[in-house]
Every structure is written in structure tokens, then in C-alpha cells.
Amino acid sequence: MSRFKIVFICLISLFSQTAFSIESDELLPPEQVFQASAKAVGPNQIEVTWTIAKGYSLYRKSMRFETKTPEIQLGDAVFPPGKIKHDELLGDIEHYREQLKINLPVKDSKGASATQLVVHYQGCADIGVCYPPQEKALDIKLPTSTLAANVSPVDSLVKGISGLKSNLFQAELLPPDQAFQFSATVKDPSTLHVSWLPAEGYYLYREKFKLELIGSDKVKLGAYSLPNGTPKEDEAFGHVEIFHSEVAVDIPLIRSDTVPQQIKLKAYYQGCADRGVCYPPMDKTVELELPQAASMSSTGNSTQPTAPLSEQDQITQSLHNDSLWGTLVSFFGFGLLLSLTPCVFPMIPILSGIIVGRGHNITTARAFLLSLSYVVA
DSSP states (O other), X not given: OHHXXXXXHHHHHHHHXXXXXXXXXXXXXXXXXXXXXXXXXXXXXXXXXXXXXXXXXXXXXXXEXXXXXXXXXXXXXXXXXXXXEEETTTEEEEEEOSEEEEEEEEEEOTTOSEEEEEEEEOEEETTSOBOOOEEEEEEEEOOTTHXXXXXXXXXXXXXXXXXXXXXXXXXXXOOHHHHEEEEEEEEETTEEEEEEEEOTTEEEEGGGOEEEEESOSSEXXXXXXXXXXXXXXXTTTEEEEEESSOEEEEEEEEESOOSOEEEEEEEEEOEEETTSOBOOOEEEEEEXXXXXXXXXXXXXXXXXXXXXXXXXXXXXXXXXXXXXXXXXXXXXHHHHHHHTSGGGTTHHHHHHHHHHHTGGGOOHHHHHHHHHHHHHO
């Protein structure tokens, strides 16, 4: 009887192993048992979903997440409560059946529009067979506002108000040529008249005015002065003078000839709106036709510096302008002074020889006159 029991137990064991082998052959592939997917459900949140086949379960302890996008930082995953199961190898574990949804926070995306999320997981079949750890990469498109969602509500409100204010100002600002009208005209052959007219609510900086002629060798700008402006303490330029009304100036010209010609006047200036918006530095070029000048003096040519006269020219000019008697007295004085120089010493024996050569007939008066003529001449 005991021998019969042993045979019976062996048969039962054989049938059990055969049944287990058949069930093992019927196990589904892991990608069919645990179907994973992911999507962005908000600007800073990703939802990962598993659809679990019947008769299988996922272990929470084996799950972890990582991203292949360096710009993105993930937060801690939020799991729903699962069922507790006692495993002979792992002890008490939490597992999930049928479907599992996990919320995965995105701390910082830095403007990334997409990412690749890698999920790690492991599960088992109810018959006691466990799959090896699985890994799957999921491509996710992120909303464009992910970065903006990380900004605090207060910062968003402040930026929104600032942007609204800036947009309103930009819509009301005039173009530079309308806000600051520049004009230049020819007042006469030797004078230009220039003016700047800021629109209402705008002003110009006195220190930013500058004028120059382009490509003109025969015409130069003379000295000019600007009127005084209104003092202002500017945040960017410090203590300055500004103009809220028209600024008009006459500019003298220095011309080297009298023929008609065309000139190009370039003006530099900068201004702001009273609301605090400043324009970048501006410039404008105007072409002007200069008429023929009546004479060189009328064109301001007399203001040009003259070359210094040489010593010979100065003597010539002095002889031409001084009186005859003044010239004679000057030469007489120079002759007397010259007679006192050592250069006259060689003349003494020559003059003595001439006087002695006259013999005893020469008088004292005649000798004096001869000496005087040599000295003066």
C-alpha cells in the first residue's frame, strides 16, 4: 500500500510540472503585458500610464524615471496607493493591476519643446513568474509655456503690467522725424539758418547738437552758439540742458570762393519723450544750394587767418605806408647807429686817405662834410 502511495504522489507531481510548463509557455511578452505611454498634461507636469494585462501586476519599488534632455529637471513622482502583497523573495511590496497613472513634475524645462523620458519598471505574472527589469524610452512634446509656468504669479503680474505699459507707450510714440523736426535753409550767401522743433511732450538735449559739412573743401562752418536751455537732472546724462520748444540758430559760412555751389549739411541730435522713453542718437543730412557771393569779404573770408609777412615785406610795406620825412629820419638814425659798430673801423684809413689826398687846400669844413657823407651814406 505504501508503494502505491509513492507512485500516486509521483504521478501528481509530474502532472503539476507539466501544467506549470504549459502555463509558462503561454506568458505574454513584457511589452504586451505592461504597455507604457506618457504625455504632458500641463506646462510643468507629465503623466505616465501603464495598461497592465489581466493576471499580471507591476511593482512600485522597481519604478524610476529619467530624462535624456539635459535642460529638463524632473521632480519626485506621485504614485497612487497600491495593493500590498507578500512576496516570498521581496517581502511585503506594493503592486498595481489593470492600470496605473503616475504624475511626474517638471521642475525646470528651460524652454525645451520636447523630451525623451526613460521609464524603468518590473512586474510579475500571478502564476509566480517574474519578468526581468524593463526599460522603455517615451518621446513627449512639451507645451511652449512650460518655462513661463515656473514663474510665480506675482512675477507674472508685474511683467504683464510692465509689458502693457510698454506697449501703450510704444503705440503712442511718434516716429523720430515727427517727434523732432529738423530743417535748414540758406539765409544769405554766407549764412545758414537751422532749427529743431520737438513735438509737444518731447524734448531735445542741448549737449547732443552737432553740425558738420560733408565733402566740402571750399566752405567751412563758422563759429556759432546755441541758446541756453532748461536745466534738468537726467538719470542717464546727469546735469543737462533741454529744449521743449523750437531751437533756431544762424550758422556763418567761411567760403574760399564766390561761385554758386551745393553743400551737404549733417545734423546730429538726440531727444526723449516726457514719459521717460528716449530715442537713440539721430542724424539727418540736408542738401543746400549756396548762391553766388557778392565779394570775398561778404562771405566771411576775412575771418580766415593770414600768413605772417617776411622781414623784407614788412620793410617794403613800411616804406610804402610811412611818410617821406619819417623815412629819411629813420635812415639817418640808422646810419648814426651803424657808425658806432665795429664794421665802420675799416673805413677810417680809407676815409683818412681820401681827405689827406686833397692836400693842404682842403678846409676843415670840407673834411667834415666828406666824413659826414661817408657816414650817412
